[in-house]
Amino acid sequence: MSRRTGTVVAAVxxxxxxxxxxxxxxxxVIDRAGRGAYLTDGARPELTQAGPGTTTTDVTEGTVSATSSVPLSTSPPTSSAGGHPSTSRPARTTPSHSAPAPRSTVSSPAATRPRATPHPSPTPRPTPKPSASSPVRPQAVDDSVSVTGGSVGVSCRGTTLTLRFATPRNGWSYELSRSAAxxxxQFRRTGGEQESEVHAxxxxxxxxxETDSSDGGSERAPGTATPDE
Known part of the structure; x- marks a missing residue:
């Protein structure tokens, strides 16, 4: 039992x-990796300007950087009046921006053509229709008759009777009587008993x-129609 316990304790x-x-x-490992990242992010090499053809190294917190100087001028040094070589810097060139050429606008012929104004079509006038409420008047018909004592003329427009004239002969007179229909x-001879009657x-x-005459003579004119007034 003690051996088993010792074995378990040793294994644990x-x-x-x-x-x-x-x-x-x-x-x-994690600590070293973190330090390396810190050194890499925080190291900023300092550039040191040197003469042409020289190389400078800058060590900042374990980081080595090499920079090569760039000559200010590629032209060979020229001697001035005093005999000392002078270094000329190249002139700075300013890029010129040319203005874009204006675009020519060409109007299409369809845009310049005037639009035709449509002419309204004439509206036909409606033909007036006769009103159904207004009755059509009948045409007037004229007629006359002559008897011994004179002549009588009347006019009929439907059932309406109108006296146009009553003309006695010389030496005769007449009397007129009328009703709705x-x-x-009645013609009478002056100073005599002769008479004649006309009913229309x-x-x-x-x-x-209808005529009635003492001598029985009568003459009827043909009936004529007159235009509606």
Whole structure:
């Protein structure tokens, strides 16, 4: 029993030693990597201007940088009046920016053509239709008749009877009597007993006469139609 316990304790101790050593190595690696990154990020080399053809090294916190100087002028030195060589710096050239050429605008023929103004088409006027409420007046029909004592003329417009004239002969006189549907004219001879009568009425829109004379003579004129007034 004691052997088993000792074996377990030894195994646990060995496992703990392995874990501790592994953790230590990992922390050392992480620490060195962090320092290297800090040195790399923080090192800023300083440039030292030297004569032509020389190389300078600058060591800042473990970082070595090499820079080569650039000559200010590539032309050989010229001697001045005093005999000392002078170094001339090249003139700075300023880039010139030329203005862009203006674009020529060409108007299309379709844009310059005037638009044609449409002419309105004439509106046809409606033909007036006769009103259905206004009745059409019948045409007037004229007629006359002559008897011994004179002549009578009447006009019929539908059922409306109108006296146009009553003309007695010489030595005769007449009397007129009328109603809504008939006109009666009575001729009498002056100083005598001779007389004649005319009765007129409308039938079918035309005058109709009835005569009565003591001598039995009568003359009827043909009926004529007159234009509507």
């Amino acid at each position: 101790a060995l496992w703990l030693a392995i874990v501790a050593s592994t953790s230590t190595v990992a922390w050392i 008939e006109i009666e004219v 009425r409308c039938s079918g829109g035309a005058p109709v006469f």
